[in-house]
Amino acid sequence: MLFSVAATGFLTGAGLIMAIGTQNAFVLRQGLQRSHVGLVVGICALGDIVLILSGVAGIGTLVHEWPDLLQVLRFGGAAFLAWYGLQAAQRAWKGTGGLMAGQGNEGSRRRILLACLAFTFLNPHVYLDTMVLLGSLSTPYPGRLQWVFAFGACAASxxxxxxxxxxxxxxxxxxxxxxxxxxxxxxIAVFMLALCALLLLRPLN
Structure with missing residues (x-):
């Protein structure tokens, strides 16, 4: 029973996490460059774990009932995606993006840290998917099984x-x-700018 619930949480979490494309594109690029990969992976995974556990604990209902917070995240996230998309477009146009392993700049750690935090926490859909949706999907499981479901979703992340x-x-x-x-x-530029437009044009449900 425990394994079945954990597997359900794992598959559900994987389906949602793999669909959050802007964060995935950022992680992929850092992985290709082998630039601060451990830092990026750690922040993304830890951010998901905090949001999933918060959703299971019931905080997701507060996010769902406080639309003003999601609106702030919506416009802040759109501005960040526009900036990052334009940066990617500039790299594509000039051909300056081909940084490979061993060529990274240690001084960029702070910039990468801030970008990773922005991709993790400025996307309002992340809150809807991890806190509200996963939190809701965990409620049919009584007692500790709810946390087993959460463990499976965290493991997927x-x-x-x-x-x-x-x-x-x-x-x-x-x-x-x-x-x-x-x-x-x-x-990446097309993807980020398209998602920026979607955030601005499509209201959050």
């Missing part, structure tokens, strides 16, 4: 970000070509 961040190096032979970086940054 940890596994996904570890695989994405540290597994990205397997794609490095492809990204030894500058054109591959330009294509990646171009796709």
């Amino acid at each position: 940890v596994c996904w970000f570890l695989a994405l961040g540290f597994g990205a190096r397997l794609l490095q032979p492809v990204f030894r070509q500058p054109l591959a970086w330009r294509v990646l940054d171009g796709c």
